[in-house]
Amino acid sequence: AQSVTQLGSHVSVSEGALVLLRCNYSSSVPPYLFWYVQYPNQGLQLLLKYTSAATLVKGINGFEAEFKKSETSFHLTKPSAHMSDAAEYFCAVTRTSGTYKYIFGTGTRLKVLA
């Protein structure tokens, strides 16, 4: 069965510092992987997705993520944090066939310090 683990429910970084949000997945078949962002009082919006075309995926707002099959990871990074990046980030996985299942991690709240 698929699952997603996000390490760290809260992460704080200084403005201008590297952002690293961790996501590990468990899947018996190659998955599709997504990162979503949720700003306060809003729904989730897609940051980026991995669908096997390329292991390094670039998303919106300068974020990118690398799919590492050997580590079953899909960590989200941004070279330089901006105050506007403060939000909650969710990693999600879907199956590539069979019964529909879209599984979300428990989320990581990013705080950016001035």
Add this chain to the structure above:
Amino acid sequence: DVKVTQSSRYLVKRTGEKVFLECVQDMDHENMFWYRQDPGLGLRLIYFSYDVKMKEKGDIPEGYSVSREKKERFSLILESASTNQTSMYLCASTTGDFYNSPLHFGNGTRLTVT
């Protein structure tokens, strides 16, 4: 741009009331979903629908029902609201190829049951 509209941002209801949460999408998406979001638990799927009048139970359907009479509208019904249903409810939609298509979310309805 896809728009998913949830009819209420905030609702306060009393225990035992029947509660309707409405969601409308404007992109002719086949698939619609209701999630519940709670701190530390991430998003949990309540129900989804892949066509008009079709529905599938998600991970936590107990105490909820849904209705999809028209393609653009998906309603979540709490038959008899209880305090443990106090939560943020998120509606989402996506195209027919849901395995690698991102979800488009509404801004959520924060329900308080007293």
